[in-house]
Amino acid sequence: MQRMTAASPDYDSDPGRWRAWKPAQDVHDLVAPSLSGPVLDIGCGEGRLASVLKPGVAWVGVDSSMTQLAGNPHRPVVQADMNALPFRNRSFAEVTHLWCLYHLDDPVPAIAEAQRVLRPGGTYYASTAARTNDPELVPEGYPPTSFDAEEAALLVGRVFEDAEVQRWDEKLVVLNDREEVRSYCRHHFIPAERAEQVEVPLALTKRGVLVRATASESRPSSSGSFR
Ligand SMILES: C[S@@+](CC[C@H](N)C(=O)[O-])C[C@H]1O[C@@H](n2cnc3c(N)ncnc32)[C@H](O)[C@@H]1O
Numbered sequence: 001m002q003r004m005t006a007a008s009p010d011y012d013s014d015p016g017r018w019r020a021w022k023p024a025q026d027v028h029d030l031v032a033p034s035l036s037g038p039v040l041d042i043g044c045g046e047g048r049l050a051s052v053l054k055p056g057v058a059w060v061g062v063d064s065s066m067t068q069l070a071g072n073p074h075r076p077v078v079q080a081d082m083n084a085l086p087f088r089n090r091s092f093a094e095v096t097h098l099w100c101l102y103h104l105d106d107p108v109p110a111i112a113e114a115q116r117v118l119r120p121g122g123t124y125y126a127s128t129a130a131r132t133n134d135p136e137l138v139p140e141g142y143p144p145t146s147f148d149a150e151e152a153a154l155l156v157g158r159v160f161e162d163a164e165v166q167r168w169d170e171k172l173v174v175l176n177d178r179e180e181v182r183s184y185c186r187h188h189f190i191p192a193e194r195a196e197q198v199e200v201p202l203a204l205t206k207r208g209v210l211v212r213a214t215a216s217e218s219r220p221s222s223s224g225s226f227r
Pocket of ligand 1: 009011042043044045046047048049062063064065068080081082083097098099100103104
């Protein structure tokens with residue numbers, strides 16, 4: 001199998017890149033209605049999941065970037081690496097890895113860490129984009145990363161027995177003017193000149209997955225610990 005590379009995190013060195021563009025709707029809106037808490041939001045960033053939770057749902061955010069945590073209005077948050085979560089086994093009803101596992105060379109130990117802190121019967125969620133995302137701007141496809149939609153279910157399935165996938169492949173995003181296309185390109189590491197070559201408004205085909213899985217009731221309490 002081809003060795004995939006991790007997307008290098010730049011959230012502290014270039015926070016403007018991540019903040020350049022924000023979708024009106026995202027996978028957070030798909031996940032949040034199912035969450036009853038306590039939720040552990042791993043790689044929580046600036047709190048987009050916490051912002052759409054139902055009222056009263058207990059939430060804890062974890063991220064390695066101090067810049068992201070400083071821009072996150074929700075509390076409590078903890079600075080930690082997702083490969084070594086500072087929480088006890090079986091502490092959370094739901095654990096999320098939304099748009100973050102592609103930052104790791106090998107996402108599987110972090111998925112096992114997520115399973116370790118999930119209560120038996122608790123639900124795990126992970127999202128990522130496909131290499132064929134945004135074909136109108138990236139017709140040649142995005143470079144492979146360590147956690148693309150093409151392999152996400154396989155990788156989650158190395159830890160959880162019942163990984164199931166919800167895919168999307170639709171024109172979900174409209175970029176209304178040239179400036180918005182430029183911002184989108186910056187946010188997605190797309191060469192800047194592409195923004196000048198497309199017609200606006202631009203309807204973009206979004207391709208990606210949400211993987212859901214359940215922590216088994218029968219696993220031993222020490223299983224999956226990498227600590
Ligand atoms: C693309 S952002 C997604 C943020 C958020 N989940 C969202 O959906 O808006 C990825 C986040 O993962 C965090 N991250 C990257 N590597 C990490 C690691 N090893 N441990 C914890 N967080 C990490 C980054 O700092 C960043 O906030």
